[in-house]
Amino acid sequence: MPVRKEASGRRSVQAEVEVPGSPEEVWEAIATGPGISSWFVPSDVEEREGGTTVSHFGPGSSMDAVAKITTWDPPRRYAAESPEAMGPGSATVGTEWIVEAQSGGTCVVRVVHSWFASTDDWDKQFEGHAHGWAAFFRILRLYLSHFRGQPSVAFQLMGAAPGPHGAAWGALVGPLGLAGAAEGQRVSTSAGAPPLAGVAERVGPSEFPELLLRLEEPAPGIAHMFAMPMGGxxxxxxRVYLYGDSAKDAAARVEPLWQAWMAERFPGPQAG
Incomplete structure (x- = not known):
């Protein structure tokens, strides 16, 4: 997903996905706090032009991504701006969300990031954002296909390991009993590991290790895990998303087990 460069200095990158649902149902999933929190990260949205969106990527306000809504046109389009989104001195980034109805009861969701720059300094980061959206959009499609509109509770964890991401991935999925999972296969975690059971919806290639599960246990839901090299x-x-009337109790029961399991095996912060 390369960066598009215009003569005016405007640069942009986009990602899109086709998902099931009416425009109103899809809008609920991408433009409200509870909807976004059901497949992305915990989020708050003031649903109006001039309102604020906040995406909570981890504990503490330093991990929050804050933007001001500049366009609000439900259920078709909204846009927001984030000053210095990539750090002090970086450009203001505009993010536009578009919902386009298709035949057959589906919609295309498109997200476009745009900014003005005279150098290529930020291009790689934004290309990475586009690839990141591709992963989250797989979760969105799974959510809308199986859990649309249901009550949701989610929690996030983070481990860190030295060395190549392939080895780190093995150190995660091996003890979990999930190594060698194949798409379409029913899998479950090993005895002694926190409980997860369901169907493998996606298994990433070795260069981009990733596992996306549609869960049956500890409650209906989705689990997503991957390895990401950064800074040596x-x-x-x-990320675990649980749905339905049993989601709250299930999350309260298993999140502490996951926190303890990850803390024992991997250093680094644990984000709930």
């Missing part, structure tokens, strides 16, 4: 080490994020 590998980060191992795990």
């Amino acid at each position: 080490q590998s980060f191992l994020p795990i």
